[in-house]
Amino acid sequence: MAETDKDGQDIVLEARDVTRTFMISAGFLRGKRPLHAVNGVNLKVPRGEVLGLVGESGCGKSTMAKMLLGLLPPSSGELFVDNVPTSRMERLEMARKVQPIFQDPYSSLNPRKTIGDIIALPVRVQGNADETALRRQVEEIMELVGLPRRLYRNYPNQLSGGQRQRVAVARALINKPEVVICDEPTSALDVSVQSQILNLLQDLRAELNLTYIVISHNLAVVEHMATRVAVMYLGRLVEVAETDRLFENPQHPYTKALLDSVLTPDPNLGVPDSSLGVTYPNPVDPPSGCTFHPRCADCMDHCSQSAPRTIATETGYVECHLYDDNQGRGRAAS
Numbered sequence: 251m252a253e254t255d256k257d258g259q260d261i262v263l264e265a266r267d268v269t270r271t272f273m274i275s276a277g278f279l280r281g282k283r284p285l286h287a288v289n290g291v292n293l294k295v296p297r298g299e300v301l302g303l304v305g306e307s308g309c310g311k312s313t314m315a316k317m318l319l320g321l322l323p324p325s326s327g328e329l330f331v332d333n334v335p336t337s338r339m340e341r342l343e344m345a346r347k348v349q350p351i352f353q354d355p356y357s358s359l360n361p362r363k364t365i366g367d368i369i370a371l372p373v374r375v376q377g378n379a380d381e382t383a384l385r386r387q388v389e390e391i392m393e394l395v396g397l398p399r400r401l402y403r404n405y406p407n408q409l410s411g412g413q414r415q416r417v418a419v420a421r422a423l424i425n426k427p428e429v430v431i432c433d434e435p436t437s438a439l440d441v442s443v444q445s446q447i448l449n450l451l452q453d454l455r456a457e458l459n460l461t462y463i464v465i466s467h468n469l470a471v472v473e474h475m476a477t478r479v480a481v482m483y484l485g486r487l488v489e490v491a492e493t494d495r496l497f498e499n500p501q502h503p504y505t506k507a508l509l510d511s512v513l514t515p516d517p518n519l520g521v522p523d524s525s526l527g528v529t530y531p532n533p534v535d536p537p538s539g540c541t542f543h544p545r546c547a548d549c550m551d552h553c554s555q556s557a558p559r560t561i562a563t564e565t566g567y568v569e570c571h572l573y574d575d576n577q578g579r580g581r582a583a584s
C-alpha cells in the first residue's frame with residue numbers, strides 16, 4: 251500500500267545516508283585503502299518522477315545504479331523501495347519492482363534466445379509461466395513498445411539497434427515494475443533513433459505511471475526526460491534541483507562547469523569554455539574539505555579545510571560554501 255511522507259508525496263524510492271565503500275589496493279606493501287564510490291547519499295524519489303543522475307565517469311553513478319537494482323548492497327545506510335528496506339527484500343521481489351534498461355541493447359540481449367523468450371524471461375524467473383497467457387502477455391507488451399508481433403521468433407541479430415532497445419524496454423516492463431533504471435538508454439544508438447526511444451520511454455512512463463532514474467553523461471537526454479536532476483561528484487550529490495531550474499540557473503560551481511562543457515551544435519562557437527581543466531581527482535585519495543576545490547573557479551580559502559553542508563534551495567539543495575551564511579559569502583541560493 252502506498253504511504254506518503256510528511257509532504258504528502260508518495261515516495262517510491264528512498265536513499266538514507268547510503269554509502270558504498272570498496273577496499274582498493276594502494277600499491278606494493280601499502281595494503282588496502284577505502285574508496286567511497288557513493289558517500290552519504292540522501293534522496294527521495296516520488297512515484298511518477300523522472301530523476302536524472304549526472305556526473306563524470308567514476309563519480310559513483312554506476313555504483314548507485316547497481317545498489318538501486320539490488321546487485322550491490324550499501325556498506326552503510328539504507329535503500330527503500332515502497333517504504334520497504336531493500337536489505338529485507340527477496341532478490342526476486344526486488345527484481346520485480348526495479349528493472350534496468352542498459353545502454354547497449356545488443357550485449358544485454360542473449361543472442362541465442364528468440365525475442366519472445368527474451369521478453370518472457372522475467373515472468374518465467376518469477377515462476378508465473380502459464381505459456382498461453384505468457385505468449386499473449388509478451389505480444390501485448392511488444393505492441394506497446396512498437397515491435398511487430400512477427401518478430402516474436404526472430405533473434406536479436408536480425409533486428410535493428412532501435413528494435414533491440416525496444417526489446418530491452420519490453421523485457422524491463424513486462425512485470426510492471428515500480429522503478430526503471432535507465433542507464434545511458436540511448437548512447438549506443440544511432441542519432442536517428444535516439445529520439446524515438448526517448449519519446450517511447452516518455453509515453454510509457456505516462457501510460458504506466460512509471461518512475462525512471464535516468465543515468466546519463468548526456469545532458470541533452472537528461473534535460474529532455476528528467477523532471478528533476480541530481481548532480482554527482484566523487485560519490486556525493488552536490489546539487490539536486492528541478493530540471494528547468496538546474497539548466498537555467500545552476501547553483502553549484504561543478505554543475506555550472508558541467509553545463510559549460512556541453513558541446514554546442516554551432517561550429518562557429520568553438521570549443522566550450524569549461525573550467526573543469528584539472529583532471530578528476532583520485533577517489534582513493536580525495537581532496538580535503540570540499541572535494542571539488544582543486545577544480546573550482548570560485549574556490550575560497552576555507553573550501554580546502556571544511557566540507558560544505560547541505561543548503562536547501564528553492565527546488566532542492568546544494569552543497570557549497572558559497573551558499574553557506576556562516577562560512578561563505580552568504581550568497582543566497584536563488
Ligand code: SF4
Nearest residue numbers: 540543546553570571
Ligand atoms: Fe567551490 Fe568552495 Fe563551493 Fe567547493 S565549497 S564548490 S570549492 S566554492
